[in-house]
Amino acid sequence: MENPKQELILVVDDHPANLKLLFSFLKSSGFKVLVAENGESAIEKLNEVSPNLILLDIMMPGIDGFETCRRLKASVATKDIPVIFMTALTDNINKIKGLSIGAVDYITKPFQQEEVLARVKLHLKLRSLTKTLEAQNQLLKQEIAARISAETELQKLTQELEQRVAERTSELTDAMQDLQKTQIQLLQREEKLGRFAFQDSLTDLPNRAWFMNRLAQAIQAARERQDYLYAVLFIDLDRFKVVNDSLGHLLGDELLKSVSRKLQACLRHTDTVARFGGDEFVILLSDIKDISEATKVADRIQKELKQPFQLNDYKVFTEVSIGIILSTTGYDRPEDALRDADAAMYRAKAKGKGRYEVFDPTMQTLAMARLQLENDLRRAIDLLPCSSTASARQEFCLYYQPIVCLSTGKLSGFEALLRWDHPSLGLISPDRFIPIAEETRLIDDLGWWVLQEACRQLKIWQQQFPQKPPLAINVNFSAVQIKQVDLLHRIEEILRESAIPITSLKLEITESCILETLDWEEKTLKQLKALGINLCIDDFGTGYSSLSRLHEFPIDTLKIDRSFVSRIASDKDDTQIVQTIVTLARSRGMDIVAEGIETLFQLQKLQELGCDFGQGYFISMPVDKETATELLARKQILQAVLQKETKT
Template identity: 50%
Template structure:
């Protein structure tokens, strides 16, 4: 290697550490130059940024102060204007003439609102910005005077109105007092002062908007100053970096390039060019010496290991060939054995699972329908060959399972089913079979019975066992079973028929009450077939619109005049004629058809009511005073629908019937099922303007504490309290109670079932407002109802 000009500065790894300290001062001098240049650029950038931030913050603070002041001024003026316009008699107190009970509460709020206005005026007068607006201070003074006069005068007027609204016939006088006040000076003065504030509110909003624009300009200026300072520092640093790269970056880059080439190609003959005698040059020289030393060591090591590598290579090849052969043979044998074992195990598992799933219930472990029907078929076949052989099929349904399942959860429900299954097995002999069909339904096959009494004893033993308490999550629960019994001696020789018969008998037992059993008879099957036929015919009736509406008159007991009709649906069966609702509505409720029927009845009744109003209003003085009211019943499933309000609204729009001409009748039991939801629904119906009546009142369960919260217009006394040969003492007391309750609630009363003149006289003596019943008229078809409207009788 060629020596350097200054031999005193030769550097090698073999030299002691003390001989290498010569490079430290030169290194630090170079580093200090670099650091100094960057420090200068950083100082300039920080100084410029600081100046920019200071100026930007100053402008921001000024604009922000102006914006906040204008915002506060505008908010106070807006609040004052709203407060002055908030208490206006025409909007606030005229509707209260219909609800006198709320009058005192609204009247007591006048002093509170007057104090609010005074407080707002005081805040505006003490605001620094108020003094800068020349006309605002006099306007505030006038507003204060107008407010004082307004609230003094309205207190006088309301004191005069209050005794009048308690008398229904004095409502017009109360209305005139309020109307005269709204035409007076005090009312006009406060409204005028309130609207004069609008110009000052607009000025405050414009000042706030201008302040926001100034704030945005200050922010933009601040950002421009910061950006300019940072750009200057970046340019200065780039110039400094370019000047130092020629002295440092290029030699180091040359060393890096040579090192990369050597690492990729293993060519140790390459050298780094030495262009300087400073520490960079020394680094290049040392790197060249290191490469030469490594190359020499590699060459010697390569020579010594060449023969060893050849020997090892031969041994490795031979060993690998032998090992591969052993591994291949072993893997093939292990794979074959494993596949065979897996196939056998999987086949057994699948066969076991399929067998269990096919014939056993997954929860209780009892036989399922398939296994039960197979055993039942064997029993039927055996009984055909042996005429004296008697067996029975039991169909069990738990009475309170759904309630327990919903209350405690499905986990507890499953535990209950497991307990029931275990108790069933404990009640049976080894030759008998208990199965689970699904849900809370179980079946039992009792074979080899002597007579019916043996079957009854088993059934009673099952019911006693199931009635014992069951502990679920630390809580005792009780359940019973309704059981249907089908005997093999009933004449049915098909397994499916016997299971169906037991099911029919179970439903008969459940209809009779809890903890009962019933023996199947042929009449049950006849009734089931008839019910199925009726359900099928009912579905077709909905599609073919075979229903008709009959209208029963509702009469004012005060004037004796017709006030409206109750729409009653009838089924015009093509074969059986008129069918009344009590015969088909229960089935319609169960099958979900009642909703479609109710929707049709509502639309048709509203359409007919609008047609009668348009046709007879000009020809009848009574209809001119008050249009006919149409009452429509709502069933429980219809009332709980979420789309009820939407549908009623659509019907009113399509028929163009005024909402006040529609009255909806809901039974008290439907309302009490969910009082909170019912209250919400009734309030929404009242908001539409629809009248509401509680039908069949007195026959269900009512919470009087909640009844007063329902927004109803009317109570309808059930016909059982009114109709008959005479009103007995018990019904008399009930009617008197209902009438007293209606007066307390402020609602009307309609008596149903008036059939005699004596009943009419009694209900008039009780001051009942409306009545309906056969004394006035039976339900009429459309033509007869129109004739009654034209006749306009008076009872």
């Protein structure tokens, strides 16, 4: 049952979420609450009830808050009810307008419950005091009228009146002091909220919003002064995700805080560094002489951040990629300057990370071309048969490069290689679109199609050309694909659909992927091996440090990188690394495949070194499925190649 002494508040707002929030909050604070969705509804309700206070939204359909307030103040029945405006408008003109038509205060959106409660209680108290004063003054008037006829009581009445006025004045003074204290508290809170709005909570650096304002000021200064130059450095931590995933988010946060301190130490007091979120930082160098000042700062930052960070018991190494823009390019908007600095940073990453690049217009052209390529890639993936929006025309296909047994000359399998036949650009190298697919996670759909198509084609060949062991297919898997949650389930599903022997499938994983594998990804690889799938390390020898971890993984095959095979020439004996890899593989019971065989001499040397299998242009280029079928029909593919070489 409601307390009849509860004060009634009418809340007028056209947003149901706001009504619900204020109704719940005010009611829980001990008030009776009545709500209205617009000005007309509020005026109708006021014909029936008389609230102690009205919270009135300004921006409403129909009659807005200003007009509603005017009508309330024009009515004898409602003119004395205090009205507090609720608004997201922050300009002084609207505040003055609201106060001039009779509002007593305003509350800014989004709501802060402490602010709402403070202002509501304040004005309810003021109204109560006002009513009390009015009632008591009325009594005083009555007393004066009753005693006016008695001249003997006039002096006494005057003294009493003066005393009561003094008391009422004291009460009003106390009320005004309370109001001032509350206003000071509100101002302090607004100042605190302002700091939060422009400060990164993790590093205490300025945030994106603050930096954008500061950069806008620099752009304006460059317009007004021809000799004013500024530079923006866009900084991204290399391999931060590896640190975060391997050591956890808490240590990742500690690394970001340590980086922020080092960045501040590299700057002048007039320069500004802000955190944009994640592992991205941006620096504004104000009033510099030329680009060399910016590059010197970039050199200083990279030198400083190459030093290891001691985080708890871990020594963490990181580097940064930096993109730099100079104001001489001519910018009118902060967004354009950041866009170009970001493009320069990505150019630095593409060139090998741990470096900086100064923006030039060609980078923006490349960035736009990359964006267009990404859009075309999305469209092409939508055309795949497994896509819900697939059409009859598709742009992807698989080529197959033969893998030959070097001791028997027989074709033992193929490596499936993805090709993109762009409708206007023609064949696009996988080196151009695979990194984009991995970065945007388009590789998920594309990778499943490759695996499905390769297994489907292998089944056809195994039926046409039965052999022992059965023909195998090698399919490349990226680090991104290994992280897929449903990896094992999807692979099992594709193997069931294609009905190929599980051991006929070999998944190729790059050596760099092995180096960055985490515990749960290592577990996934072992589960794949438990299914009977063969695992192969591609480009082996380029990672250098993987030898120490090789025993941790269930690897069946090592692929010697083509860079080592290319060193085998008739005029020099550079086979030591190849021999080492072959010996290592033999000691661990692994097969060896040599990539990039391009000459007869290389083929013969690899046979002498005991290499099991080989592939390369000398044997065959990657070919379409029809040509691959013809190669299978020959059986002794290596013998045919050697006969052709002898004739030439």
